[in-house]
Amino acid sequence: xxxxxxxxxxxxxxxxxxxxxxxxxxxxxxxxxxxxxxxxxxxxxxxxxxxxxxxxxxxxxxxxxxxxxxxxxxxxxxxxxxxxxxxxxxxxxxxxxxxxxxxxxxxxxxxxxxxxxxxxxxxxxxxxxxxxxxxxxxxxxxxxxxxxxxxxxxxxxxxxxxxxxxxxxxxxxxxxxxxxxxxxxxxxxxxxxxxxxxxxxxxxxxxxxxxxxxxxxxxxxxxxxxxxxxxxxxxxxxxxxxxxxxxxxxxxxxxxxxxxxxxxxxxxxxxxxxxxxxxxxxxxxxxxxxxxxxxxxxxxxxxxxxxxxxxxxxxxxxxxxxxxxxxxxxxxxxxxxxxxxxxxxxxxxxxxxxxxxxxxxxxxxxxxxxxxxxxxxxxxxxxxxxxxxxxxxxxxxxxxxxxxxxxxxxxxxxxxxxxxxxxxxxxxxxxxxxxxxxxxxxxxxxxxxxxxxxxxxxxxxxxxxxxxxxxxxxxxxxxxxxxxxxxxxxxxxxxxxxxxxx
Amino acid sequence: xxxxxxxxxxxxxxxxxxxxxxxxxxxxxxxxxxxxxxxxxxxxxxxxxxxxxxxxxxxxxxxxxxxxxxxxxxxxxxxxxxxxxxxxxxxxxxxxxxxxxxxxxxxxxxxxxxxxxxxxxxxxxxxxxxxxxxxxxxxxxxxxxxxxxxxxxxxxxxxxxxxxxxxxxxxxxxxxxxxxxxxxxxxxxxxxxxxxxxxxxxxxxxxxxxxxxxxxxxxxxxxxxxxxxxxxxxxxxxxxxxxxxxxxxx
Numbered sequence: 001x002x003x004x005x006x007x008x009x010x011x012x013x014x015x016x017x018x019x020x021x022x023x024x025x026x027x028x029x030x031x032x033x034x035x036x037x038x039x040x041x042x043x044x045x046x047x048x049x050x051x052x053x054x055x056x057x058x059x060x061x062x063x064x065x066x067x068x069x070x071x072x073x074x075x076x077x078x079x080x081x082x083x084x085x086x087x088x089x090x091x092x093x094x095x096x097x098x099x100x101x102x103x104x105x106x107x108x109x110x111x112x113x114x115x116x117x118x119x120x121x122x123x124x125x126x127x128x129x130x131x132x133x134x135x136x137x138x139x140x141x142x143x144x145x146x147x148x149x150x151x152x153x154x155x156x157x158x159x160x161x162x163x164x165x166x167x168x169x170x171x172x173x174x175x176x177x178x179x180x181x182x183x184x185x186x187x188x189x190x191x192x193x194x195x196x197x198x199x200x201x202x203x204x205x206x207x208x209x210x211x212x213x214x215x216x217x218x219x220x221x222x223x224x225x226x227x228x229x230x231x232x233x234x235x236x237x238x239x240x241x242x243x244x245x246x247x248x249x250x251x252x253x254x255x256x257x258x259x260x261x262x263x264x265x266x267x268x269x270x271x272x273x274x275x276x277x278x279x280x281x282x283x284x285x286x287x288x289x290x291x292x293x294x295x296x297x298x299x300x301x302x303x304x305x306x307x308x309x310x311x312x313x314x315x316x317x318x319x320x321x322x323x324x325x326x327x328x329x330x331x332x333x334x335x336x337x338x339x340x341x342x343x344x345x346x347x348x349x350x351x352x353x354x355x356x357x358x359x360x361x362x363x364x365x366x367x368x369x370x371x372x373x374x375x376x377x378x379x380x381x382x383x384x385x386x387x388x389x390x391x392x393x394x395x396x397x398x399x400x401x402x403x404x405x406x407x408x409x410x411x412x413x414x415x416x417x418x419x420x421x422x423x424x425x426x427x428x429x430x431x432x433x434x435x436x437x438x439x440x441x442x443x444x445x446x447x448x449x450x451x452x453x454x455x456x457x458x459x460x461x462x463x464x465x466x467x468x469x470x471x472x473x474x475x476x477x478x479x480x481x482x483x484x485x486x487x488x489x490x491x492x493x494x495x496x497x498x499x500x501x502x
Numbered sequence: 503x504x505x506x507x508x509x510x511x512x513x514x515x516x517x518x519x520x521x522x523x524x525x526x527x528x529x530x531x532x533x534x535x536x537x538x539x540x541x542x543x544x545x546x547x548x549x550x551x552x553x554x555x556x557x558x559x560x561x562x563x564x565x566x567x568x569x570x571x572x573x574x575x576x577x578x579x580x581x582x583x584x585x586x587x588x589x590x591x592x593x594x595x596x597x598x599x600x601x602x603x604x605x606x607x608x609x610x611x612x613x614x615x616x617x618x619x620x621x622x623x624x625x626x627x628x629x630x631x632x633x634x635x636x637x638x639x640x641x642x643x644x645x646x647x648x649x650x651x652x653x654x655x656x657x658x659x660x661x662x663x664x665x666x667x668x669x670x671x672x673x674x675x676x677x678x679x680x681x682x683x684x685x686x687x688x689x690x691x692x693x694x695x696x697x698x699x700x701x702x703x704x705x706x707x708x709x710x711x712x713x714x715x716x717x718x719x720x721x722x723x724x725x726x727x728x729x730x731x732x733x734x735x736x737x738x739x740x741x742x743x744x745x746x747x748x749x750x751x752x
Binding site: 457459460468472 | 551577584589590591605608611660664
């Protein structure tokens, strides 16, 4: 069923062309520039309806029942659960963390007020939280033209712009709602790109996912606005198991923005989301992420574990899926947004900026699976490592035997700040068709003294100089982001790497 | 404006400047000439605050401030400008954006309002006109893929925008063909004013045909061994440095 099991990316350094580099400069020189308090580190006091920790069939049944799900959905969850029990946790990624006790996690948490008709009914504390995060839902509706399906913990509490979208025939709702309202679509597509058995975390997610987003764009429809969901993990010990399913029918277009922040908490929080994208003939999906989850304190305590499976299926001819991500948060990131280029002439793109500092670890990259004829893929990965950050780019480009005339261009650049961080590159290339054209470029660089001095001699502070140079390094990726998001991303990068010094 | 007294500096424990004295008044153009290894570039770098040089003696005052105590950015904000011998590339950093950030950093330092994009563009156009430059360099990343001449022109353009009180031109003529040299020299000349001093560091007399100095100093073994008017440069061109160095040693 799965065209791309995750075990095609084993972390065996012997088979990978590994380049590991450490900078030579003293961390002390730039250390103060990269230390800044986590800006969104506050916790909202709000009553939650939370299940006690632990996972078994009855917990899954309870989740399904609370969600008012039909029998087929419960059966699907239970099947996933039984498979999951037999699956091993993946060990190949270049990240290190203590074993997770899955029985100590609570698998359901929802704000008590539910089924809101309008924003007036939303808990004011919640709205205040959004405001602190700079998400003024009301203004945003009018100003930015962005429909926000705000996910607070696990249940969607506010969905806007429904009417305008429904005029266009676009479905944009929580996945739970979709299970009830559009069961035929959900049943047809759920798990068709990322099957429950794909890997350990997709198995877990399939068994216990509590919310997420569903998007369906009908034939020959251009979604009238950029769709956006803000995620926020708020309940201690609550793992988040989001499930996102986006289907772009023939000849349609949709751009989806995902932005995340989380409050400061003391315990590691597991996040194992699954995102599935399906593009049919001549359809295009653009998926952009800005991720700023709590990365832990200076020792790496308390940060989010972000173990996400994101995959897009260019199922139709001439379809296109484009992933753009800016990853600055989380203690551990394990994430490979991928494209299956099944349709002839289909196009896959991956643009990524990832920042690791403090004790953050990231093993991220992409997979481009070329199955159709004349398929094209582009990979641009920019990794920035500071302090004790460890970062690995891990990417697979596979050209199947029938993929005549496939082309790939890969560029991965690493920027090191200080001498205690590390950057690894693990490119995997499998070509089974002789007509393929492959290009791979990789660089590792440091911010040079010359560059810093040049900026400072023009009156710029050292902080501003670092921020400017880093933003310049990431420019190719930021250019791919929608306008408002690009501004946000630049700001986020500056905050991550310098901002409030001391 | 600038007063250097008995300046001594080392690089990797090697003494490069050995008691250098120099007085530059407002509006004056001084040329610093000298053979390879005499300490010309070291002087430019020490004055602008580059790391890697250790000042072991002497003092420098600029506009009444102890220059050596200041960070490079503060020196720049006070009105010091270094035109680099080898301008540095900043990949992905748009030239216009860079210039605007630099100018606004300086304005902020002086408590002035920062320029918005529109006013800045207007100012840039004005300066381009004065220097007879076109705007092709402005949309590209700072110095990336620029030819030698373009890089130097970009330095002079930055100087025009930042309006320094003291500009240090570090071997601005190196790597330029005669046409490019003329363009750059014309730019520098158009920026001469009674309030702006310049320190022109150069190897060859050639540049001084275009930028006429008020004073010429010969630097050898870390000290100024001879000072004179512009005619000194012509004498050097004719006879080389050897005779002065020998005389000084005698």
